[in-house]
Amino acid sequence: MSERVLIPRNRGFLFLDSHPAGCARLVADMWRACPDSAGVPEGDGPVALVIGSSAGYGLAATVAGLKRAGIRGIAVSFEKAPTERRTATAGWYRTAATADIARAAGRDLVFLNGDAFSDAMKEQVADLIERRFGGRLDYLVYSVAAPRRTDPDTGATYASVLRPIGEANRTKTLVFDDRGVPEVREVETAPAGGDDVEQTVAVMGGADWERWVDHLAGRGxxxxxxxxxxxxxxxxxxxxxxxxxxxxxxxxxxLEATARALDERLGTTVGGRAVTSVNGAAVTQSSTAIPGIALYTGLLRGVLGEALVPPVHQLAALWDQLTGGAPLAVDDEGRVRLDTWELTPEVQASVAERWEAATTDTIAALADLDWFQAEVRRLYGFSVPGIDYTAPVATDVPWPATGS
Structure with a gap:
């Protein structure tokens, strides 16, 4: 097994390698931070499928589901294995750590690595539910952020883009140079053109979520x-x-329109529900790619400090609502709102005031930059407390075995 000392090397917010021990410790810290629940069943818990389980809110949904609801079932993600030149992706190591936690908790959770958009993955999941989990699925959590999707019916590949609609957008954004020195810049993003909107909806909208539900319903x-x-x-x-x-x-x-259509259909066929969950801001690998989001999140942390609600706490609250531990409360659009702490008028006014005042010279006093930079590094397993980064670490960590 390959062992080496890993030094963080990055291009902006993207890191070339990930630290296995740091990723494992991060997942363990999430597990400890998630509140216990007296309602976790002693024996077999509900059967859940989490799609996009290795990062961000999907990871939080998996960890919180294990601890808060005692789920078993299947978690799907798409990660890269280690090679001679590169470590595995951070999600690979986080998945291995989540599998260890599930095993220690006595929960049968199978981790699959592959393209969630493909019908082959849908069929593999359906076979597992049928053979291993009694042919019954109780919950499906969909948390997919991807740059492209291939339609299984047509073979067409769609690519998502980050663009305003109608006219160009000029906004402030936060960047760091090679030494980690912050700079507030103004960037302009050209408006969507051609079929940019349709392409992005095809990737990030509700089409694949609905296809998952249809496929599993078709298998009964x-x-x-x-x-x-x-x-x-x-x-x-x-x-x-x-x-x-x-x-x-x-x-x-x-996605929200899809939820409303699915909710009506599931209510009729299985007495079920479909909702979207609107979560609060967090530092994720997806969010750091969006102009302005890094600046906004750093300023939000500057306003709220420790009152900023971490993803695993939000998802613990969601599981309580899904499993009946708390009422399933939705807004007029049928959305569960876990972002109310972020969008209060007082908080938004404070962030807006700091946003207007933010320049390269003032940003250190307005945003929690130490926290933000550490959060970005922690996405890749670096800057995690308790890890000795001077020690060699094994990078050839195997994907969790599926067992019998």
Missing amino acids: LLGEGFTTVALSYIGSPLTAAIYRQGTIGAAKAH
Whole structure:
């Protein structure tokens, strides 16, 4: 097994390698931070499928589901294995650590690595539910952020883009140079053109979520009361032009429309539910790619400090609602709102004031930059407390075995 000392090397917010021990410790810390629940069943828990389980809110959904609801079932993600030149992706190591936690908790959770958009993966999951989990699925959590998707019916490949709709958007954004020195810049993003909106909706909208539900329903695998949720984000008016009102926002609107259609159908067929869950801001590998989001998140942390709600706490609250531990409370659009702490008028006014004042010279006093930079590094297993980064670490970590 290969062992070496890993030094963080990055291009902006993207790191070339990931640290296995740091990723494992991060997952263990999430597990410890997730509140216990008296309602976790002693024996077999509900059968759940988490699609996009290795990062961000999908990872939080998996960890919180294990601890808060005692789930068993299947977790799907798409990660790269280690090679001679590179470590595995961070999600690979996080998945291995999550599998260890599930095993220690006595929960039968199978981890599959592959293209969640493909019908082959849908069929593999359906076979597993049928053979291993009694032919009944109770919950499906959909948390997929991807740059492209191939339609299994047509073979056409669609690519998502981050663009405003209608006119160019000029916004502030936060970058760091090679020494980690922050700079506030203004960047302009050209508007969507051609079929950019349709392409982004095809990737990030509800088409694949609906296809998953249809495939599993066609196999007769949806249990009575089956509930499915797609994880989403609305965000602040400060980032609306590039996010909620942009191409990604069009995809989110399609996701919400899909939820309403699925909710009506599932209510009729299995007495079930379909909702979207609007989560609060967090530093994720997806969010750091969006202009303005890094600046906004750093300023939000500067306003809220420790009151910023981490993803695993949000997802613990979601599982409580999904499993009946708390009422399933939705807004007029049928969305569970886990972002209310972020979008209060007082918080948004404070962030907006700091946003207006933010320059390269002032940003250190307005945003929690130490926290933000550490959060970015922790996405790849670096800057995790308790890890000796001077010690060699084994990088050839195997993918979790599926067992019998």
